[in-house]
Amino acid sequence: MQYLENIPLSTLTTMRLGGLARYVVKITATEDLKQAIQFAEERGLPWFVLGGGSNVVALGDYRGLIILNRITAFKKLREDSDTATYQIGAGEVWDSVVERLVQAGLSGVEAMSGIPGFAGSTPIQNVGAYGQEIADTLVELSAFDSSSQRLVTLSPDDCAFTYRNSIFKNPETRHHVIVSITLRLSKIPMQPPFYPSLQQYLTDHQLTDYSPAQIRAAVPAIRAERLPDLNYLASAGSFFKNPIVQASVAYELLRRFPDMPHWEAPGQQFKLAAGWLIDQAGLRSYSAHGLQIYPHNALVVTNISAQSGEDLLLFKSEVVAVVREMFGITLEQEPETLPS
């Protein structure tokens, strides 16, 4: 294993910001992972596992070891008349995994086509799109538990998946490095009713074939209208969380803004659309400090020419302040900030 030194974090994260990582190592086996953690701990350094860096923003330097998990595997474990179960290495590129499963005629992840990043990152925030999420197909995962120094197998219940959340996002329960995920796919295609924007696309194009291949062909076209192509534009996808507010707050806002989109959430709360709030606050396409609100989707921030994490912090604070001024709501950042 090669420990590279002083590597720009902009090359490891899709927002393409940040300073230098003190050390970076690529691991391709569980044994490498143990050695890498030991390397960091012997030097009293923190370590951080990175996949494709599409849900992490780097602001400054990282003084520890970045571990790039590139453990590959793609193995059919079982098959019966209705399902097939695959074990997939954490270091497999997620969209290639989807492609291979779709080619095998299997359903369960086809609507999650085009999500950037690696397979091992999908359980972290229970990734999902267009009506599918990883919790629907995950049977178990294998992870190195750094607190016990042992390989463990976790069930979906252990992972405590909820909407874009799991135990892996909680700092207190976050001591697992995922090595592989096991997914059970179905031989029966998705059936309507579909997620609204997917249904709209199928209706508009008069498509009645719901095969995994057809859904996989439709999804990138829908995504392209709302999300930047990372090959051309730096971004961390949705940059602001959709705020959850108390019912009384939502009712008061609805009195002032009757058209405001809102959805009921558990605990007598409502979920609001951060993108709508940003748009209504007059920030559509807002650009400053080298960053821009993506014109096709106000939830997304793109990095046009920002030079530093400071630029991002300034941009974010301006957007947050304008939205707070108008709606009294403080938007929160969705992607994780790499600690320093």
Ligand SMILES: Cc1cc2nc3c(=O)[nH]c(=O)nc-3n(C[C@H](O)[C@H](O)[C@H](O)COP(=O)(O)OP(=O)(O)OC[C@H]3O[C@@H](n4cnc5c(N)ncnc54)[C@H](O)[C@@H]3O)c2cc1C
């Ligand atoms: C343009 C764009 C579109 C997106 N669309 C979607 C979408 O439709 N749906 C959706 O849910 N998300 C979406 N995302 C968010 C992101 O792609 C997903 O969260 C993805 O799973 C992150 O993968 P990654 O490999 O880049 O993870 P990273 O950003 O590298 O890491 C994310 C987190 O996972 C941890 N991690 C990574 N690998 C491991 C491992 N093996 N073991 C333990 N922890 C690990 C990291 O430490 C970090 O906390 C989008 C992002 C972008 C930029």
